[in-house]
Amino acid sequence: MTFTARYPGRCASCHCQIVPGDEVGYTQDDELVHADCYEPDTEPEPGPPPTCPTCWLTPPCEHTEEP
Numbered sequence: 001m002t003f004t005a006r007y008p009g010r011c012a013s014c015h016c017q018i019v020p021g022d023e024v025g026y027t028q029d030d031e032l033v034h035a036d037c038y039e040p041d042t043e044p045e046p047g048p049p050p051t052c053p054t055c056w057l058t059p060p061c062e063h064t065e066e067p
Contacts, residue, residue, distance in 0.1 A: 001025060002035040013037035 002025040012031035018024055019030040023035035054063040 002038055005032075011037055 002023050003007055005022045007020060007023045008018070009024075009032050011018055011024075011034045012027065012029075013033040013067050014037050016034070017032065017036050018032065024032055025035055025038035027033055027038070049058050051057065052061045052063050055061055
């Protein structure tokens with residue numbers, strides 16, 4: 001998520017000046033960066049492992065074929 005800076009600062013990514021009115025965002029480490037330098041965490045959270053529709057165990061099981 002980005003927002004408009006209200007105070008001056010320094011970009012943690014490119015180390016250039018941030019002036020009020022610049023679009024900025026915070027990294028996962030809570031560092032302020034320009035919107036152009038901002039890379040949100042796009043890696044999805046891992047979901048549950050797939051299960052066998054017959055026995056509901058995590059493959060390999062007796063119902064799945066070996067590759």
